[in-house]
Amino acid sequence: MKVLAKSTITVFVLSVFTLLVLAACSSSDDDKAATSAPAAPAAQPTAAPAAQPKVNRLIMAVVPLSGVETNELRHSSSPTVWPYRSVYDYPIALDIETGQLKPGVAESWSIEPDGKSMRVKLRKGVEFHGGYGEFTGKDLVAMWKDISLEDSRHGQSGWWASTMEDVEVINDHEVVYHPVGTAYLVESISEIQGGMEVRSSAQVEAKGGNPDTLEWAHAGTGPYQFKSREPGTKIVLERAPGKHWSGVVPDFPEFEYRFMPEVSTRLASLLTGEVHMAHLPDDLLTQAVSQGMETRVG
Template structure:
C-alpha cells in the first residue's frame, strides 16, 4: 500500500483530482481542511439560531437506519460525527476519520480514526464504536435504507489502536464517499455489539437536548468538539413547520432565522422584505413521479415510455420552478455529477409518440392515479395537475389524488403505485444509483429492476480506468431513462432563505441548505 499524507495547510484536492485516476486511487488519502471554505465575514460565537424546516413527521426517530427527510438529515449532521463528509466544493473532508488509504485495486481501505474524540456523554470514540455503527447497516437482519451502500463490505477489522480496515467484495473507487451518507452516523456501541441510538449521544458539533418528533429538535454547542472552527451558535432550535405559509410568515416576522422549501411562485416577493436573503443553489436535487414498475399497467415499459413522452418538462420548469432549475431526462445523473452525459438525447413532450407507445402496449388509452402532496416537493400538486393537462392530449387520463402532507413519506411514498417524490441527490453517481435504482434497494421507489443495469453498477464501482467508467455510467443513464420507472422532468435548485444576520461562506451544493450542515457552518454577524 502507498500512503501520501499532506499537511493541513495545503489546498484541498479537487474531487476530480481525488478520484480521477488509477494512480490516485491506488494511494488514496485525504486530510482536508478543518472548516471548509471561509465565510466572507469573520465568524463569532454566540446566539441561538432558529430554523423552520418544511419537513418532519411525528413518527421520526433517532434511529439512523430510518432517517428520510430534511429535518432528520439536519439533525444527523448537527449531532453526529461521520467518518467523512462532503466539503463545500464537493470534495471529501475528514471528520471522525482523519485520513484513509486504499490498496491498488481499491478492494481494501484503511481509515485512521481521529485520536482524542469523545461523545457528548464524555465517552471516548473507539474503533468498536466505528465498527458497530457501520455494521448496524449491514447483514441479513438490517432494515436500514443504507444497507445497499455497505453491501460490498465483506469484512471489517481493527489494525492497532487507531485504524479500521474495510475489505470489499469488489473494488470501489468512491468508497470513502459512502460514509458521507446521512445514515452513516457514528454512534456509541452497546453491550450487544449493536449501537445505542436511543440516548441521542453523538460526537458532532451539537448536543441534542430535546427531541419532539414532528415538532422540534433543540441543541446546545458541544464545548469539547475536536474542531473548534465550526459550531458557532450557542444553541439551535429546529422547528418542523410543514405548512408553507406558516413557515414563510415565521421568517418575515423574525421568529426564525432561516427556512427551506420556499414557494417559488412568490420567492421574488419574499426577497423584497427587509432583511430577507434568497439563496438559489444548483445541485443534484430532482423532482420526479415514481411509477411502480412492478404494478400493472406500469409494469409495461411501453406504458412508462408513454408517460415520459406525455409530460411537458419545459412547462414544469417554468411554472413550478420559476426558472430555479433545469429540464430532466428521466434519470438522476444531472449536470452537477462528474459522469453526467451532456450529449444524451432529450426525451421530448410528444403526445403522438406517447400514443404510439400506448398502442405498442395494446392500449387505446390509459387511466392512472397520481398521488401528490406539497410535502413531496413545493408545488407537487400543481405539477401533477400540469402533468394531467399535458397527458390528456395523448389519451392518458391522470387522476390527481391530493393526499395530506402529514404522513406522506410513511403512508404514500413507496406504497402508492404512482406518486410525486423529491430526491436531494447524492455526492456520486454510484451512491444515487445504488440507493434509488438498484434492484431490491429499500428506497428504489419505482420498484424497477434491470439485470444489465445491476451488472454495470457493480462493474463501474470497481473500474479504476476513468474512460471505461464513464462509458458504463453513460450506458446506465440511458437504461434508466428508457426503461426505468421514474418520470424525472426537472432538476430543482436548492432554494432557501435566511435573514441578513446569518454569516456563511460558499454554500455547498450537494444537499439543501448548505449540504444540511448549516448548524456547524453558519454563524451570526
C-alpha cells in the same frame, strides 16, 4: 456564518435582525485590527472581546421530515437524518465550498495491495458527547454491523450487508475495510452517502440498545449535540461542551429546527419574528425580500 447545515445546499430567507446577529458573531482580521487597543511601550495590543449572539436559540422554519420519526440511525436515511448533520461527524467529510471530499474523523485512507480493501487511519482525541469516551475503530465496526442488520430501514442497509465481508480493527485508530469484491468505499463512508454517522458504541452498550424513543439520541462527536425532540414539531440542538476537533465553534448556544408543513405559515412566522430563518419556495422569496428579508444559500 456557521449555521452548520453541512452538506445540505438550499436557499432560505432570514430577517434583517438575524443578519445583524450573525454579523456580530463573525469578525474579520480587519475588524480585529480596528478594535485593538493602541500600542504602548510597555503593553501588548488587546483585541476587542468577541461579540455575543443576541439570541440564545436560533430558530429555523423548515419542511417536516418524511417517513417515520426516529433517532435510531440505522433507520435514518438522508430524508430524515439531515437535522442531525451538525451532531454527527463522518469518517470522510465534504467541503461545502469546493464539493471535494476531505478528512473527517478519518485522517487518511488508502487502498491495500489486494486492490480492493481500504485502510483508514483515524484522528486521535475525538471525544463523544456525554462522556462516552474517545472515538475508536471499535465504533466503526459497530456502525457497520448496525446498518447491516436485516431489520434496518436505512437505504444503504442491503448494500453494506452484501458488500462488506469484515471491518478489521488493527488498533484503536486504524481499521481495514474488507469488501467481498471490488467496491468504491470512499464515498460509502463519507458525508455524501450517509449512514456512517459516527456514534458511540459504548453508549449503546450502556443503555442496552439503540434509541427506542425520541427522548435520547446516539452520542456523536459534532459541534452540536442533541437536546430534545417533539414529534412533528421541532428538534433542538445545543452547543456541545469542549472544543471540537475541527476548531469549529457554533455561533449560537442552541439551534432549533421548527417543522411547518404550510409555506404560508413559514413565511408568516418569519415576518412576525417567531422564527429567524425559513425555508421558502421560489414563489414566496420575492414577497419575503420585499418585506425586508434577505436570502442566503447554505
